[in-house]
Amino acid sequence: MRWSLRRFTLTKQVPLTISRGTTAAVEHLLLELEHGGQIGRGETGGFDTGQRVFSTAQLEQELTGWLPQLEAAGWQEPADWPALLAPLSAPARCAVDLALHDLWGQLLGQPLWRLWGLDLRGCQPTSVTLGLAPVEKVLERLSRWRQQLPASRVKLKLGSPDGLSHDQALVEALLPVLGGAELQVDANGGWSLEGARQMLPWLAERGVVLVEQPLAASDGDEQGFAALQGAAPIPLVADESCWNLEDLLRLAPHVQGVNLKLLKTGGLSEALLMAQVASRLGLKLMLGCYSDSALLNGAAAQLLPLVEWPDLDSHLNLADDPFSGPLAQGDLLQPSSGAGLGVQPC
Known part of the structure; x- marks a missing residue:
């Protein structure tokens, strides 16, 4: 098995602002693994x-320090990957896990979703994101999204440094122009416990369908989610607090959903396991991204039939x-039918 690793730049058409700052462009890594005449690709990047x-x-x-071990070990079957990749950090593991999955699917001539026995009829529309900004800029961003796709699900970033009054002003400005679209809220950990207790019932009264990561992630943060239970009839979704199966299990009694992002889970192996366990526990899934290309999102899209809230x-x-890739019909995303990840360079 041979490998190559190189950097590439991704530039946003519209910079995104959340409670922790603004991103206009990022530099990511492309990993390519060559084996059996096929090339498997994986992506990672800082966050x-x-x-x-x-x-x-x-x-x-x-x-760069670890990949020579993979080259020396040669091809491994999927059952061996978790132990093989265990020494790596989650985002480094993600790149290798995706490239191996891509190779595996190509060697078998099938997309991953089909190898996993998933049904594409379960795919749901993706949300589109509105970053923190003055009211007029948020409305302008929604209008721009609608020129591109239906935007039947809208995710609004809150947790403004300008306080709860600005968060509320953004929601009030959006409600009259949603036109029946579903409104989700993501605070990115930008609220205090007191602020979250104030915002949750206020948002529920205005028809918001979920609130993602109301409190900052920290050790033992399941206590914060527990303290918010019963504050409002609105689902709470853990994002920054939930990286792996262990996190999912500790948070499960206190949230109604978790956000799977492949850079957090370390790739598809852990994400698929988390999705299966979440289903057994009655937790709904969001499938999210950072500033990722169609390669990372195409890999995540293999899980779409299992996900209630794609993002x-x-x-x-x-x-x-x-x-x-992935394939889109309006705002309904589906994984490619191509072998492996089904994602190709432009």
Whole structure:
């Protein structure tokens, strides 16, 4: 097995602001593994959840030091991957896990969703994201999304440094122009416990369908989610607090859903396991992204039949995406029928 690793830049058409800052462009890593005449591709890149920070340079150094072991070991079957990749950090593991899955599917000539026995009729529309901004800019962003796709599900970023009054002003401005679209809210950990207790019933009264990560992620943060239970009849979804199966199990009694992002889970192996366990526990799933290309989102899209709330819109906001996919009919995303991840360079 041979490997190559290189950097590439992704530039947003519209910069995105959340409670922790603004992103206009990122530098990611493309991993290519060659085996049996096929090339498997994986993607990773630096990101900051407030609690944990990874830089692309750090991940590049980690992978460059580890990948010769994979080259020496040669092809491994999927059952061996978790132990093989265990020494890597979650985002470094993601790149290798995706490339191996891509190779596996190509060697078998099938897309991953079919190898997993999933039914594409279960796919749901993706949400589109409105970042923190003055009211007029948020309305302008929604209008721009609607020029691109139906935007039947809208995710509004809250947790403004300008306080709860600005958050409420954004919601009040959006409600009259939603036109029947579903409104989701993501605070990105930007509220205090007191602020969350104030906002949850207020949002529920206005028809918001879920609130994602109301409190900042921290050790033992399940206590914060527990303290919000009963505050309002609105689902709470853990994002920055939930990285792996262990996190899902500790949060399960206190949330109604979790957001799976492949850079957090370390790729598809852990994400698929988490999705299966979540289903047994009665938890709903969101499937999210950072500033990711169609390669990472195309990989995540393999899980779409298992997901209630897809949130895979980052590649739809790129000016320079080097990959094509996943397939879209309006705002309904579906994984490709191509072998492996089904994602190809443009």
